[in-house]
Amino acid sequence: NAGVTQTPKFQVLKTGQSMTLQCAQDMNHEYMSWYRQDPGMGLRLIHYSVGAGITDQGEVPNGYNVSRSTTEDFPLRLLSAAPSQTSVYFCASSYPNTGELFFGEGSRLTVL
Amino acid sequence: GENVEQHPSTLSVQEGDSAVIKCTYSDSASNYFPWYKQELGKRPQLIIDIRSNVGEKKDQRIAVTLNKTAKHFSLHITETQPEDSAVYFCAATMNSGGSNYKLTFGKGTLLTVNP
Numbered sequence: 001n002a003g004v005t006q007t008p009k010f011q012v013l014k015t016g017q018s019m020t021l022q023c024a025q026d027m028n029h030e031y032m033s034w035y036r037q038d039p040g041m042g043l044r045l046i047h048y049s050v051g052a053g054i055t056d057q058g059e060v061p062n063g064y065n066v067s068r069s070t071t072e073d074f075p076l077r078l079l080s081a082a083p084s085q086t087s088v089y090f091c092a093s094s095y096p097n098t099g100e101l102f103f104g105e106g107s108r109l110t111v112l
Numbered sequence: 113g114e115n116v117e118q119h120p121s122t123l124s125v126q127e128g129d130s131a132v133i134k135c136t137y138s139d140s141a142s143n144y145f146p147w148y149k150q151e152l153g154k155r156p157q158l159i160i161d162i163r164s165n166v167g168e169k170k171d172q173r174i175a176v177t178l179n180k181t182a183k184h185f186s187l188h189i190t191e192t193q194p195e196d197s198a199v200y201f202c203a204a205t206m207n208s209g210g211s212n213y214k215l216t217f218g219k220g221t222l223l224t225v226n227p
Binding site for chain 1: 113118121144148154156157158201214215217218219
């Protein structure tokens with residue numbers, strides 16, 4: 001099992017550019033989510049999905065889109081990058097009937 | 113929505129001492145409280161969790177206590193070791209039917225264990 005795989009690990013964007021952070025899991029988890037981590041702010045939920053075809057907004061969804069066409073994949077799209085989106089992004093997944101979130105290694109995004 | 117406050121933001125202890133990190137939550141409906149450890153440059157990993165039908169849970173040197181009335185829960189680490197140095201996050205959610213998909217995290221505590 002590879003677990004939760006995120007790509008890319010590092011990315012630099014210019015303001016206004018768009019990009020997609022990829023997340024894939026091979027544990028057949030129904031639940032997947034995206035968090036951003038900023039210094040002193042903890043982990044904040046951006047979007048989550050409870051199964052293929054179902055997504056919903058978290059605490060800080062503005063500027064981000066998600067889709068869930070398969071159980072395995074949950075990409076995060078930045079539509080028009082802004083410096084405020086400079087952050088470390090974590091994808092996480094879990095079974096619906098357990099508590100543990102399994103995190104990916106993170107993607108560090110810098111927007112200039 | 114849920115709001116989780118975590119204190120202290122930094123904690124420095126001597127090896128062998130105990131460390132205590134405290135969290136409060138706002139939503140009385142929350143019933144699942146995990147703790148995650150994040151080493152420098154790594155991903156967060158679950159170290160212990162507690163559900164609202166339990167007041168205390170232990171796992172070797174780590175314990176978590178929950179006071180539902182006061183809406184606070186704490187992480188206790190005994191006999192600290194240098195490898196316990198990390199950022200610790202508490203979290204809370206209403207776990208409905210086993211789902212925990214809206215975890216709200218505290219802002220984290222940087223624990224430093226000095227040899």
